[in-house]
Amino acid sequence: MxxxxxxxxxxxxxxxxxxxxxxxxxxxxxxxxxxxxxxxxxxxxxxxxxWMDPASFAGGSGSSIPGWSTGHTVGVQDGFVPDGEHISPRNTELPAIANLDPKLLRAVQEAADDAAEDGVDMFLTTGWRSKAYQQRLLDEAVVKYGSEREARRYVGTPEQSHHVTGEAVDIGPTDADSWLSRHGTDYGLCQTYGNEMWHFELATTPGGVCPEMLPDASDGRSAPTE
Ligand SMILES: [Zn+2]
The missing domain is CATH 1.20.5 (Single alpha-helices involved in coiled-coils or other helix-helix interfaces)
Known part of the structure; x- marks a missing residue:
């Protein structure tokens, strides 16, 4: 045992x-x-x-940046899109998309649908912007480029920018820009500045011919519109 x-x-x-x-x-x-x-x-x-969900988009931390000269906090209601963010032209709940000229928006949506059939994802990096947001971008550009004259080669004033009037979109990524530079005229969409392959406007009729590009947004032949 x-x-x-x-x-x-x-x-x-x-x-x-x-x-x-x-x-x-x-x-x-x-x-x-x-x-x-x-x-x-x-x-x-x-x-x-x-950034895919407009509800949390509007309320989430980091969805806004403080304004500089205006003192106005720039947020989603101003069409703010953070650097590197891409938004679908179908995301019409976002002010950046909803406040675009309806004809321009429709043209971009159709182009994006056709690009998708070619295996190219097409997004907006910027659409409509409020005047406060535009001013903020101009303030930043003046710091970045050292003078207002140089800054305005890239960023227009709130009174001049075609983004503020909802008449311009910035498209990404790069392969979507290339696709649109080849096919944009089918939708009336034209690259309007030689130094901005991403900036498109409804500048001709579908199937028409695009006007000659300006070298940059500050070109003497017209007011800066970027
Ligand atoms: Zn632009």
């Missing part, structure tokens, strides 16, 4: 006690790892989805 249930039994119990002590810790670590990983994944997903 003693030999069977005594010493041989005790080490077994001790081993299993050690094993029982370790497993919960391993399980705990595994559970924590899964929780942290899914937490990070969810955060990334939420950030990524923010």
């Amino acid at each position: 003693d030999r069977k249930l005594g010493p041989p039994f005790a080490p077994t119990r001790r081993r299993s006690a050690v094993t029982r002590g370790k497993w919960p810790r391993r399980v705990l670590i595994a559970v924590l790892a899964i929780a942290v990983t899914s937490g990070l994944g969810w955060a990334a997903f939420t950030l990524g989805a923010r």
